[in-house]
Amino acid sequence: xxxxxxxxxxxxxxxxxxxxLDCTYDTSDPSYGLFWYKQPSSGEMIFLIYQGSYDQQxxxxxxYSLNFQKARKSANLVISASQLGDSAMYFCAMREDFxxxxxxxIFGAGTRLAVHP
Amino acid sequence: EAxxxxxxxxxxxxxxxxxxxxxxxxxxxxxxxWYQQILGQGPKLLIQFQNNGVVDDSxxxxxxxxxxxxxxxxxxxxxxxxxLEDSAVYLCASSHPAGDGTDTQYFxxxxxxxxx
Numbered sequence: 001x002x003x004x005x006x007x008x009x010x011x012x013x014x015x016x017x018x019x020x021l022d023c024t025y026d027t028s029d030p031s032y033g034l035f036w037y038k039q040p041s042s043g044e045m046i047f048l049i050y051q052g053s054y055d056q057q058x059x060x061x062x063x064y065s066l067n068f069q070k071a072r073k074s075a076n077l078v079i080s081a082s083q084l085g086d087s088a089m090y091f092c093a094m095r096e097d098f099x100x101x102x103x104x105x106i107f108g109a110g111t112r113l114a115v116h117p
Numbered sequence: 118e119a120x121x122x123x124x125x126x127x128x129x130x131x132x133x134x135x136x137x138x139x140x141x142x143x144x145x146x147x148x149x150x151w152y153q154q155i156l157g158q159g160p161k162l163l164i165q166f167q168n169n170g171v172v173d174d175s176x177x178x179x180x181x182x183x184x185x186x187x188x189x190x191x192x193x194x195x196x197x198x199x200x201l202e203d204s205a206v207y208l209c210a211s212s213h214p215a216g217d218g219t220d221t222q223y224f225x226x227x228x229x230x231x232x233x
Contacts, residue, residue: 004159033219043206045160045224052219091159095220103148103212103220104173107159 003027004094004108012114013082020067021077021111023092032096034075035105036066039089048090051075079113087115119144121225123209129231135197138228142190142211148172149186150222151194152208160208166192196230204232 005024013019025034036048051059051066059066067076079086089112093105122141130136142149147168152160163182165173168189177184181200186192196203206229210222 035221037224043227043229045208045210047221047223050219050221093159103150103165103222104162105160105222107161109157109159 003106004092006092006108006111008111009109010112010114012116013079015084015115015117016081018078018080019082019113021079021090021092021113023075023077023108025073025075025092025094027073027094027096029096032094034066034068035093035095036064036075036077037091037093037107038086039091039110041088045091049077082115084115084117087113089113121209121211121223123207123225123228125228126226127229127231129233130199131233132201133198135195136199136230137193137195138207138209138230140192140194140209140225142192142209143213143223146211146213146223147189148212148214148220149192150210150212151184151192152210152224154206154208154227156205163194199230199232201232204230206230 003026032053034051038046049059049061049064049066051068058068063080065078089110091110092108124139149166151163154160163177164184166186169186184194206227208227210224212220212222
């Protein structure tokens with residue numbers, strides 16, 4: 001069963017507009033973490049934002065915010081004021097309970113974002 | 118602070134040949150990971166080290182893949198012999214316990230392997 005689902009293979013947005021990238025997840029573990037990474041064409045995975053399952057507030061990091069809806073098991077990434085440099089693949093990832101040192105990230109298939117001038 | 122270093126960046130080999138990738142994690146990071154990213158997919162964990170011990174290698178094809186992390190710092194991932202389906206980007210990541218449970222993983226630039 002797919003644990004992380006990103007239903008949008010591709011998205012485009014006009015420069016300076018906001019865009020939401022969808023992510024839904026599946027876990028029965030009460031303790032987990034959700035991550036978003038950006039992968040430009042150069043290939044490196046760049047950490048953007050983290051949300052813990054027990055966090056009461058939605059995470060924010062600069063222009064990035066995470067719309068965390070626990071009951072719906074969704075963790076959408078919102079990018080405000082898009083820039084041309086935001087064009088990249090975006091991956092949602094989940095880490096289940098890390099007791100015992102296991103810290104495996106399970107990634108979705110990604111969403112390719114294109115920012116148009 | 119220097120990031121995760123990987124080499125080579127690109128490698129092209131014939132099937133049945135051997136290949137090795139090197140990773141140097143962020144200084145002080147005890148945990149090191151190797152991921153395989155096939156074109157069009159998200160990365161998949163191959164192996165996780167805590168210092169120089171293996172924590173999780175459940176998805177490592179052990180008949181052809183091996184990895185080591187001597188002295189708990191640098192790591193090498195080897196494929197012997199390579200198959201066509203091993204063509205992928207191999208990403209190395211490292212993390213340090215944050216105390217708050219985040220343990221964010223930071224990735225290197227990856228090695229793009231093409232098997233002909």
